[in-house]
Amino acid sequence: MATTEARWWEAELYRLQGELLCQLPSPNAPDAEACWRQVLDLARSQQAKTLELRAALSLSRLWQLQGKRDNVRQLLTEVYGWFTEGFDTPDLHEAKALLNA
Numbered sequence: 862m863a864t865t866e867a868r869w870w871e872a873e874l875y876r877l878q879g880e881l882l883c884q885l886p887s888p889n890a891p892d893a894e895a896c897w898r899q900v901l902d903l904a905r906s907q908q909a910k911t912l913e914l915r916a917a918l919s920l921s922r923l924w925q926l927q928g929k930r931d932n933v934r935q936l937l938t939e940v941y942g943w944f945t946e947g948f949d950t951p952d953l954h955e956a957k958a959l960l961n962a
Contacts, residue, residue, distance in 0.1 A: 872904045872912040876919055883923065890923060897923075914940050914952050921959050933959060 879896030882889040900916035917940045921933040941956045948957075 872900045872907065872909060872916065875900045875903065876912070876916050879919055890927075894920060894923060910940070910943055911952065914944075914956060918952060918955055918959070921956075925959065925962070 875896050879893040879900070882893040882896065897916050897920040901913060901920070904910070904913035904916055917936050921937055924930075924932045924936075937956050937960050941953070941960060944953060947953055
């Protein structure tokens with residue numbers, strides 16, 4: 862990315878880095894959260910709503926495990942509310958399930 866400046870998937874790469882940090886034998890939740898916050902900022906600046914939703918889902922799953930339900934609801938309500946179609950996609954299904962939990 863640094864060489865070509867092609868940044869279309871930069872947000873997804875950082876999101877996956879966060880996922881991997883949580884899969885380590887000693888999960889690194891603070892660094893994973895930092896990755897996902899970076900993805901949210903990046904996806905918003907690129908107006909990439911699907912990538913923003915994926916980052917919000919990743920961060921919400923972590924927050925749910927940490928008992929931060931209000932944070933989950935606030936974040937997902939904001940991102941989920943943007944969508945007007947595609948409600949049969951796995952990402953939006955998961956977002957709806959987390960909102961209902």
